[in-house]
Amino acid sequence: MQSEELSSGPYITVTDKNNLKLEYNGPGIDFLDEASIRANNPIPPEVGLFYFEITVLNSGEDGCIVIGFCKSGVRLNLLPGWVSDSIGYHGDDGYIYCDDIYRAMFGPCYSTGDTVGCGINFFNMEIFFTKNGINIGKGEFIHFETYSYDNYEIVGEMYPMCGMSKNGECTVANFGMKPFMFDIDNYAEVIFTGAELKKT
Secondary structure, three states, X not given: OOXXXXXXXXXXXEEEOOOOEEEEOOOOOOHHHOEEEEEOOOXXXXXXXXXXXXXXXXXXXXXXXXXXXXEOOOOOOOOOOOOOOEEEEEOOXXXXXXXXXXXXXXXXXXXXXXXXXXXXXXXXXXXXXXXXXXXXXXXXXXXXXXXOOOOOOOOOOEEEEEEEOOOOOEEEEEOOOOOOOOOXXXXXXHHXXXXXXXXX
């Protein structure tokens, strides 16, 4: 993925177009200063599996760096999960937030030096997250048919998304241009094999 294939809020800059280095450059005072960036192209469900990672180069003042997914047309002046039609795993508290309504304790916090990943398994219709190469799993409500605690159904296209909100925050995104920390090949083999067995 190239930097030209990304859309961002007012306070995120792609400072290294070759390596997709993302930096927060806003005032970082309150929620009005949040910013997100997402891919311009939706994830094609026919791929079966989609995954990407971000490495936190600097977690900034509060470490509120977020990775997740969103639908088209989502506002990019708020963090993933804190805006409608989005879901995000937040580094500062380890919670997953969804649709600006729901939240759930999910996994460990993450900060400078950590690599976190986010994927969609289209066979099981699940969103999953990783940290430093380990699959953390999925939140109880992270399922396309029950995306939140009530039967919110994901309809339409999905896009990878990440967000920042404080001074000093800096990440590098990886969409497969270099090897992932998580063993996505082994994971893919398992789920694709399982999908084939279900057909028989």
